[in-house]
Amino acid sequence: MKGDFVARVISNARAAELVSDISLELPPEASGIDPRPGQFAHLSVGGLFLRRPISIAGFDGESLRVRMIVRNAGRGSGAIASLEPGESVRMLLPLGSPFPVEDLAERRGKSGGAKKIHLVAGGIGAAPLLFAADFIRALNEVRGGIFSVESFAGFRDEASSFGADEFGRAGACRLVIGGLVTDALEESLGRGAPDAVLACGPEPMLEALQGICSANGIAAYASLEARMGCGVGACLVCSRRARAGGGAGYRRVCRDGPSFDLSEVIFK
Amino acid sequence: MTSLETNLCGVRLKNPLIAASGTFGFGREYDELYDISCWGAISVKGLTNLPRSGNPPHRIAETASGMLNSVGLENPGIDAFIRDELPRLASRGVTVIANVAGSDLDDYREAVRKLSDTETAIIELNISCPNVKEGGAQFGASPRSVGEATSAARRHSSKPLMVKLSPNTADIAVAARAAEDAGADAISLINTITGMAIDVRTRRPVLANVTGGLSGPAIKPVALRMVWQAASAVSIPVVGMGGIADAEDVARFMLAGARAVMIGTANITDPMAGPRILAELEGFARTNGIADINELVGALETS
Ligand SMILES: Cc1cc2nc3c(=O)[nH]c(=O)nc-3n(C[C@H](O)[C@H](O)[C@H](O)COP(=O)(O)OP(=O)(O)OC[C@H]3O[C@@H](n4cnc5c(N)ncnc54)[C@H](O)[C@@H]3O)c2cc1C
Ligand SMILES: Cc1cc2nc3c(=O)[nH]c(=O)nc-3n(C[C@H](O)[C@H](O)[C@H](O)COP(=O)(O)O)c2cc1C
Ligand code: FES
Numbered sequence: 001m002k003g004d005f006v007a008r009v010i011s012n013a014r015a016a017e018l019v020s021d022i023s024l025e026l027p028p029e030a031s032g033i034d035p036r037p038g039q040f041a042h043l044s045v046g047g048l049f050l051r052r053p054i055s056i057a058g059f060d061g062e063s064l065r066v067r068m069i070v071r072n073a074g075r076g077s078g079a080i081a082s083l084e085p086g087e088s089v090r091m092l093l094p095l096g097s098p099f100p101v102e103d104l105a106e107r108r109g110k111s112g113g114a115k116k117i118h119l120v121a122g123g124i125g126a127a128p129l130l131f132a133a134d135f136i137r138a139l140n141e142v143r144g145g146i147f148s149v150e151s152f153a154g155f156r157d158e159a160s161s162f163g164a165d166e167f168g169r170a171g172a173c174r175l176v177i178g179g180l181v182t183d184a185l186e187e188s189l190g191r192g193a194p195d196a197v198l199a200c201g202p203e204p205m206l207e208a209l210q211g212i213c214s215a216n217g218i219a220a221y222a223s224l225e226a227r228m229g230c231g232v233g234a235c236l237v238c239s240r241r242a243r244a245g246g247g248a249g250y251r252r253v254c255r256d257g258p259s260f261d262l263s264e265v266i267f268k
Numbered sequence: 269m270t271s272l273e274t275n276l277c278g279v280r281l282k283n284p285l286i287a288a289s290g291t292f293g294f295g296r297e298y299d300e301l302y303d304i305s306c307w308g309a310i311s312v313k314g315l316t317n318l319p320r321s322g323n324p325p326h327r328i329a330e331t332a333s334g335m336l337n338s339v340g341l342e343n344p345g346i347d348a349f350i351r352d353e354l355p356r357l358a359s360r361g362v363t364v365i366a367n368v369a370g371s372d373l374d375d376y377r378e379a380v381r382k383l384s385d386t387e388t389a390i391i392e393l394n395i396s397c398p399n400v401k402e403g404g405a406q407f408g409a410s411p412r413s414v415g416e417a418t419s420a421a422r423r424h425s426s427k428p429l430m431v432k433l434s435p436n437t438a439d440i441a442v443a444a445r446a447a448e449d450a451g452a453d454a455i456s457l458i459n460t461i462t463g464m465a466i467d468v469r470t471r472r473p474v475l476a477n478v479t480g481g482l483s484g485p486a487i488k489p490v491a492l493r494m495v496w497q498a499a500s501a502v503s504i505p506v507v508g509m510g511g512i513a514d515a516e517d518v519a520r521f522m523l524a525g526a527r528a529v530m531i532g533t534a535n536i537t538d539p540m541a542g543p544r545i546l547a548e549l550e551g552f553a554r555t556n557g558i559a560d561i562n563e564l565v566g567a568l569e570t571s
Contacts, residue, residue: 002300004539049484049537050330092539227328229335229536232301234293236313236339237328250321250342255297 001032004092009083010065015162016155018072019124020081021057024089026064035059036098037132038198038223038259041066042231044090045079052076053228053254055128055200056094066093069127069162095231097259099132099198099221105139105146107195118194119151119167120185120209122201126153126163128223132198133170150174150188154181154201182208193218199262207267220262226253241266270553271560274308276505276528277428277453279389281308281363284522284561285546288509288532289314289367289392289432290339294353298535299360302543308528309363312349314394316369317378319345329465329474334484334511335533336463338477341369346382358387367432369394373420380425391427393417393452396434396459408434408459411446418450430454430507433498435461435487440494441501448502456507456530457498458491484533485511492524499525499566513541515548522564 007024015021026033035056042051054077058067072078083089104115117136121129129151136147149171155161158177167173176184182205185197193216199209200223213220226238233255242251243264251257251264272283287295287304289311295304304310322342329336344352346368357364366388368379380391395407395417407417418431431447433440435458447455460481465474473479491510499506508526512518513534521529534541553561 004301044537048330049333050328050335051537227326229328229337230291230297230539232297232539234297235291235337235536236293236322236342237337238325239322239327239339239342240325 001034002092002094003030003033004090005030006088006090007066009085009087009089011085012083015069017159018081019160019162020070020072021162022068022070022080022083024066024068026066028064030064033094034061035066035094037101037135038099038128039094039096040258041068041091041093042095042228043080045076048076048079050229051092051231052080053095053225053231054080055131055223057127057131058134059131067131069124069130071124092231096254097257099128099223099259101132101135101139101198104196105143114145114148115196116148116150116192116194118185118188118197119149120181120197120199120201120205121151121153121163122181122205123155123160125200125202125223128200129198130163130166133167137170150194152176152181152185152188154179154184154205180208181205182212185209186212189216196220197262199223203267206262206265210262210265210267214263221259222262222265223258224253224260224265225258228254230254270550270558272549272553274528274562276309276507277390277430279309279363279428281528283308283546283549284528285518285542285549286311286365286507286528286530287535287542288530289365289394291532291535294349295357295360295362298539298542301539304542305361306543306546307362309365309389310357311365311367311392311530312353312357313343314341314367314369315343315346315349315379316341317346317375317382319343319348324476326475327477327480329480331463331465331482331484331486334482334486335536336465336475336480336482337460338475338480340477346379350382350386354386354388363389365390365392365430367392367394373416376417376421377424380421380427380429384424384426388427390430390454391421391425392430392432392456393421394432394459396432396436408443409437411442414443414446415450418447418452422451428453430456432459433457434459435490435494441497444498444502448504452504454505454507454527455498455502456509458487458494458510461487461490483511484537485513487511488517492520495521495526496524496568512545515545515552518545518549519552519564522561523566523568525566525568527562527565
């Protein structure tokens with residue numbers, strides 16, 4: 001189920017320079033929603049015409065609280081990042097395709113034991129991956145350690161970094177400040193390749209990751225960005241090129257994505 | 269009780285609200301949010317004979333009270349529409365308007381012929397898409413070619429034919445009359461107004477296509493003026509659109525002469541726009557003592 005709800009801001013804490021960690025409470029009508037890591041919400045911000053897509057960075061079904069981690073990158077994201085407790089914001093959620101965590105749970109790991117998943121985050125791209133880390137940790141508790149997780153989180157500098165502690169709770173976390181997070185990942189492959197990589201970050205990072213994963217035969221899934229209109233798949237303004245069903249065509253980032261099989265994505 | 273029912277070239281609509289082409293896909297996505305049969309009709313994404321992949325991204329830019337798009341008629345083609353989308357829409361009780369575009373007269377003839385034996389209620393001839401060479405805008409620009417495209421389609425169609433006019437023309441009243449004289453059963457307007465956006469930091473256009481079509485409340489005053497001028501010039505029904513965002517906007521376009529209205533960009537900014545505006549319209553009619561919504565059509569007093 002998805003719906004357009006008015007959420008109330010519960011808290012807004014500073015996560016890093018220009019980055020806010022926001023908790024919002026959805027109304028009781030939203031109790032049927034069941035968001036998955038990789039999905040997003042489409043937020044209506046006062047005074048701006050179009051909505052803004054923001055990843056769901058965490059969800060608690062009992063309290064109906066949704067978490068968002070937002071970087072002030074312009075007028076809309078800036079307005080969201082500076083929401084104060086008590087303020088309300090309208091949002092359509094959950095939207096788009098999730099990372100295929102549950103599908104991966106059903107597959108057999110290469111080494112027979114726990115499936116090894118690497119999370120690769122670049123900058124604000126850590127937001128959906130923190131949800132993935134938490135989701136996998138919860139799944140592990142219920143199903144008895146079916147996944148082993150290792151995270152690689154890259155940030156431009158110390159001041160903009162966040163989330164390393166939380167990634168650490170799901171498994172080992174390699175924090176990369178200034179350098180290329182993909183170098184750290186590549187180095188780690190000597191210790192054994194993961195069964196799958198989940199990633200979100202800037203396009204150059206994802207493009208490099210595509211090369212590494214295809215060279216090493218690793219399944220990879222990435223959450224992508226595009227400028228959006230409707231957010232649900234009806235207006236076709238968010239299309240980007242991808243390989244699909246043999247040919248190359250446009251896929252809707254809001255509906256066919258934002259989480260794509262990285263091998264299908266076409267970078268310019 | 270207010271009656272919202274109306275009639276558009278022989279087709280009964282349960283209310284005058286129609287989802288505008290290109291903003292509602294084929295209804296699949298919004299059907300997950302509410303019962304899409306609440307609309308008077310749905311005009312589907314612009315269709316061409318052959319599938320089209322559309323323009324490269326970026327395809328959208330935010331503007332003051334509106335947006336620019338340069339989708340470029342991405343669509344699966346008429347055959348796929350008839351096979352994969354139309355039966356589902358019809359079984360959902362939706363009155364379907366097929367919006368078609370072409371690059372030459374043969375294209376339009378072929379398109380309307382294919383749709384003739386289907387459950388399509390009305391064909392909307394798009395001669396006004398500003399985003400692709402093949403989008404028919406070259407037909408929309410001059411009254412002579414409006415007439416040519418209309419009569420070519422008219423001769424090959426058993427369905428009511430509604431011609432969607434471009435605002436990117438010198439005199440909308442002349443274009444409206446050209447469509448009427450060539451056999452159109454109705455006209456709809458306005459399509460988007462050609463515009464552009466520039467990123468000062470990169471010194472590049474925001475849209476990869478450089479120009480795009482402006483829609484939303486930003487174009488409403490222009491749209492109202494054009495609907496009024498067109499409705500004053502023809503006797504066939506006029507369907508008005510351009511920036512409609514609430515029931516009062518609906519009433520404004522009807523007063524200007526629109527028999528029905530289309531709602532486009534409002535779906536993009538408010539996914540619940542359809543049922544919201546319908547409920548508002550019922551309330552508006554009740555509070556204003558309107559027994560039959562058709563009372564509003566052309567009731568504008570200018571003296
Ligand atoms: C699926 C998805 C998930 C996202 N998750 C997050 C998140 O968790 N945290 C976060 O801080 N940011 C996230 N973003 C990016 C965020 O949507 C943009 O930073 C935001 O839209 C910028 O709006 P603005 O008004 O601040 O910037 P402006 O540059 O003023 O925006 C102008 C227009 O361009 C669009 N736009 C600009 N940059 C982007 C971008 N990078 N991606 C998409 N549209 C853009 C805007 O939506 C707006 O329509 C996500 C984007 C997508 C597509
Ligand atoms: C994203 C988008 C795609 C559109 N695609 C089409 C189309 O395929 N065919 C068409 O006739 N009009 C198309 N239009 C124009 C709308 O149907 C409508 O004429 C215009 O947007 C003005 O109405 P509005 O302000 O309510 O959106 C499109 C508009 C938008 C915003
Ligand atoms: S934003 Fe409308 S289809 Fe993706």
